[in-house]
Amino acid sequence: MDIIDNLNAVKRGKLSRRAFNRSLFAAGVGLFSAPLLPRRAMAAEGDHPTFFTWGGYDIAEIYQPYEAKHGVLPNFSIFGGTEEALTKMRGGFVVDAAHPCNVGLKRWVDSGLFQPVDTSRLANWGDVMPELVAMEGNDNGAGRPWMVPFDWGGTSITYRTDIFELEGEESWDMLWDQRYAGRLGSLASGGDAWWCGAIKAGVDFKDIASDEAFERISAVMREQRPLIRVYTDDTTTLEQALASGEMAAAMTWNSSAVLLQSEEVPVKFAKPKEGQLTWVCGIMIHKDAPNLDKTYEMIDALLSVETGQFMINDYGYGHSNLKSFDAFDDETLVSLGLSKNPAEILGEGHFMIPQSQDWETRMNETFEMIKAGF
Amino acid sequence: MSDAVSTQGSIPPTQTERRNGLGRLIARSEVLRGYLMLSPAMIIMIIGVLMPFLILVAMSFWTRDGFDFDTTLTLTNYGRAIDEPIFGAFLARSFWVSGIATVATVLLCYPMAYYVAFHVHRNKMLWIIMMTLPFWTSYLLRVFAWKVILGYEGVINSSLLTAGVIEAPLEFLLYSQTAVIITLAHAWAAFAILPLYVSLEKIDRSLLEAAADLGDGPTKRFLRITLPLSLPGVISATFLIFIPTTGDYITPALLGGPDGAMIGNLIQLQFGAVNNWPMGATLSIILMLWIAAVALVFLFVTRKSKESLI
Amino acid sequence: MSDVSYIRRPNRVLTVYAYIFLIVLYLPVLSIPLFAFNDSIYVRFPLQGFTTQWFVQLWERESLWDALGNSLRVGFFVAALSTALGVLAARAITRTRLPGQSAIVAFVMLPIVMPGIIFGVALLVLLSRIGIPLSLYTVTLGHMIVCLPFAIATLLPRFEGFDKSMEEASADLGENGWFTFWRVTFPIVLPGIVASLLLTFTISFDEVIMAFFLTGTEPTLPMYIWSQLRFPREFPSVLALSTIILFVSFIMVFAALYIGRMGLQKNDR
Numbered sequence: 001m002d003i004i005d006n007l008n009a010v011k012r013g014k015l016s017r018r019a020f021n022r023s024l025f026a027a028g029v030g031l032f033s034a035p036l037l038p039r040r041a042m043a044a045e046g047d048h049p050t051f052f053t054w055g056g057y058d059i060a061e062i063y064q065p066y067e068a069k070h071g072v073l074p075n076f077s078i079f080g081g082t083e084e085a086l087t088k089m090r091g092g093f094v095v096d097a098a099h100p101c102n103v104g105l106k107r108w109v110d111s112g113l114f115q116p117v118d119t120s121r122l123a124n125w126g127d128v129m130p131e132l133v134a135m136e137g138n139d140n141g142a143g144r145p146w147m148v149p150f151d152w153g154g155t156s157i158t159y160r161t162d163i164f165e166l167e168g169e170e171s172w173d174m175l176w177d178q179r180y181a182g183r184l185g186s187l188a189s190g191g192d193a194w195w196c197g198a199i200k201a202g203v204d205f206k207d208i209a210s211d212e213a214f215e216r217i218s219a220v221m222r223e224q225r226p227l228i229r230v231y232t233d234d235t236t237t238l239e240q241a242l243a244s245g246e247m248a249a250a251m252t253w254n255s256s257a258v259l260l261q262s263e264e265v266p267v268k269f270a271k272p273k274e275g276q277l278t279w280v281c282g283i284m285i286h287k288d289a290p291n292l293d294k295t296y297e298m299i300d301a302l303l304s305v306e307t308g309q310f311m312i313n314d315y316g317y318g319h320s321n322l323k324s325f326d327a328f329d330d331e332t333l334v335s336l337g338l339s340k341n342p343a344e345i346l347g348e349g350h351f352m353i354p355q356s357q358d359w360e361t362r363m364n365e366t367f368e369m370i371k372a373g374f
Numbered sequence: 375m376s377d378a379v380s381t382q383g384s385i386p387p388t389q390t391e392r393r394n395g396l397g398r399l400i401a402r403s404e405v406l407r408g409y410l411m412l413s414p415a416m417i418i419m420i421i422g423v424l425m426p427f428l429i430l431v432a433m434s435f436w437t438r439d440g441f442d443f444d445t446t447l448t449l450t451n452y453g454r455a456i457d458e459p460i461f462g463a464f465l466a467r468s469f470w471v472s473g474i475a476t477v478a479t480v481l482l483c484y485p486m487a488y489y490v491a492f493h494v495h496r497n498k499m500l501w502i503i504m505m506t507l508p509f510w511t512s513y514l515l516r517v518f519a520w521k522v523i524l525g526y527e528g529v530i531n532s533s534l535l536t537a538g539v540i541e542a543p544l545e546f547l548l549y550s551q552t553a554v555i556i557t558l559a560h561a562w563a564a565f566a567i568l569p570l571y572v573s574l575e576k577i578d579r580s581l582l583e584a585a586a587d588l589g590d591g592p593t594k595r596f597l598r599i600t601l602p603l604s605l606p607g608v609i610s611a612t613f614l615i616f617i618p619t620t621g622d623y624i625t626p627a628l629l630g631g632p633d634g635a636m637i638g639n640l641i642q643l644q645f646g647a648v649n650n651w652p653m654g655a656t657l658s659i660i661l662m663l664w665i666a667a668v669a670l671v672f673l674f675v676t677r678k679s680k681e682s683l684i
Numbered sequence: 685m686s687d688v689s690y691i692r693r694p695n696r697v698l699t700v701y702a703y704i705f706l707i708v709l710y711l712p713v714l715s716i717p718l719f720a721f722n723d724s725i726y727v728r729f730p731l732q733g734f735t736t737q738w739f740v741q742l743w744e745r746e747s748l749w750d751a752l753g754n755s756l757r758v759g760f761f762v763a764a765l766s767t768a769l770g771v772l773a774a775r776a777i778t779r780t781r782l783p784g785q786s787a788i789v790a791f792v793m794l795p796i797v798m799p800g801i802i803f804g805v806a807l808l809v810l811l812s813r814i815g816i817p818l819s820l821y822t823v824t825l826g827h828m829i830v831c832l833p834f835a836i837a838t839l840l841p842r843f844e845g846f847d848k849s850m851e852e853a854s855a856d857l858g859e860n861g862w863f864t865f866w867r868v869t870f871p872i873v874l875p876g877i878v879a880s881l882l883l884t885f886t887i888s889f890d891e892v893i894m895a896f897f898l899t900g901t902e903p904t905l906p907m908y909i910w911s912q913l914r915f916p917r918e919f920p921s922v923l924a925l926s927t928i929i930l931f932v933s934f935i936m937v938f939a940a941l942y943i944g945r946m947g948l949q950k951n952d953r
Contacts, residue, residue, distance in 0.1 A: 055911030055912050055918070058747055077903070078908065081646070083646045084646055087805075091808040091811075182545065230549045231632060234913040239726070243726050244525070246525070263725065361649050371635075372460060372640075405780060408779070409782060411773065415832055415836070419792055421825070422795075422825055424791075426806030427794070482705070485701055489701070490702075493695055493699070508713040512906050514892060514906055514910060515909065523712055527729045528728075560709070564886065565883075572842060572875060572876060572879060606844070610841065614796070624893070645805050
């Protein structure tokens, strides 16, 4: 605001124009020479990896072994969704590692932007649940995985136990219940919603790419559309709507239910009779990662038991390190929608199968049309 | 400012005669000087607009091929945009929503700008700053704040419920086109007030005095003098709001609900989830052409009405 | 102009309208501090009780401060640069008759007729082809493109509005071009310049769409907030920061006004 001061001084004739000119010029030089360089000495920290991830994964708690060794955290770049992230990387944005989920795995691999992971460089690899590694398309053909599984969980229905009158068993029909038209919510991303639609329509995930599957799922989604108050990708919106009673039930991840319960909102994360949708997200290494060694150290830190306990306790997500679950008793895990034997949860649910880019495009186009009312 | 500074530097304080050759040429040729003053802006625009724009136009004739593009030129995308009803419907809805928002904003802000220009005599700057201060907060947060106000347990519903006016919360307030229009009008108010104020402030008061002396009443004075002279401000305010809001996708995404999505959301989807960049480019070109057409019609109409007013 | 002029007479209806306008303008903005002190991670009524814990948490959230710093730097840079270029361009457009001028003006104004997302993607592709890494500089370039037309649009009415004869008179009196600009043109266009600085800073500080595509490892504040929407427990500290921003800008603006009060009162017409 000293610009305004200066201008007023000029107006009043107290500051000579030459002096004003000089100060303006100096300010200009200052502006040009200093400001856009990072505040922290990034150059000195430049040899630490950059992790391209969701907001909320940029906190010290999940990088403790890394921080203990190097005294600093890795660098972060934050995205709001994996599609956006892939778009940006295809545009030439180079990071060391990124954080996609299994449904996008094939497309991320196909983009040719990533290198397979040398698991021998990860001390915690031996404790990683094999069920999570054995995803379709995760093997590079030479026994190395493309993606290191990190966090996993379910997509199901979080409902208000005091508002939603359950008829019979918990089921995906809850999100198609006419009684609650306009009081149901859904995740906007086809990566969740379309697959849930497939479960509802009774489509086997193996056949999800067939024309018939598209027709059946589309029909189900069209039927649901007028009942939905809002499709959104930010879980905060769904959580708030559930907390206020604006929505009686919504499609969410387990973390939403955990969070609402901790706020003492009477909600339950349903175990639908048809099975819930399960997903896993993990870390992929960029083919041109500038700091490969420390990237492996960072991934190892993410796989550590300390990190796993934090993820389970504070976010309500499953962790890929089996030993992370040991610190919790059965009761705690069940209340989080998890289990002492995590493979059980995975087995009960429908595990998403990575799909091709063409499928993804067609699915998104179809689903977006339906959401838009066409 | 830089070239102005250097011009000054080249002039010895005594007389202007001893300039160097180039300086004299620049001083003498008004056209050259004009181009020189325009050049920094032009360079930025060529790098940031012209080159990306050319890529965009080219891309709108390509097609998607997996992760790559098939660069054979074809009209497929334009064909789709015309044939499939979704694109036209979204375009129409965008123009409708941002048109209403624009008219509302300009109508609501005009008296405000008028008040500050004509009836505030002290601390004018304070008023201007007061009116722009809310816009120092993040756009996203303001959209979010409207969610709180319009929401199910929001300010409006809570107070109406407490007052006993309604029995159950009004649900149409949020996740509707109404919500988008209200939020856009609020979010872009600063963009209306500033140009309106600048054009009103500039009006020569003696013209109004003269009209008053000649016996014109307040209404006549406003219609014959103030309104026509402030039209440039009205026009720029209209453009400054209408055009960016038709392409907005943040507000509809957060507040629009299933029926509030606009063409910006559709374009964003082509570049994001749907991953059909050429189609997104085509839609953008079509959107631009439509905006240009609407703008031309608007300009024509305002010019005509200005003539008839004077 | 004399004080007894009819224009100076206060207009009650307009005054009431102006105050209502301000209240409505501030209503959503003021709900931000309200919830920053609310003891719940959810932003909703009824309020749960008073707390300052979100502000305490804020201090520990270094990434948030980094994001704020990035936005401020980009904002100042963009505002100064686009206003300076805008002044030159607006003067050139209004004072000289250039061949192809209307085409040039149309071209410079083009970003207003294009959705920002297109520039974001197109610029990203362009930059990656040339091999320029994403950084705050690329965000600045993106914001310059968005802000420059706004700067010119704000400045043009000012330049168009004043009597060219004043400049000519100055030139006839033997003043050189720079002096004429400084003595005659500048004071007249000053409100336009202030408006342009405010406007461009605001646009840049707020901008999400370009920033999304052009940000490297350092997010601007809106980008940071966008990513935090997904995490309710992080959100109250975002509200706390916004409260501080609001508070600081209030203080800054009032301080500036206090210091410059005399000059402003005399110079306002």
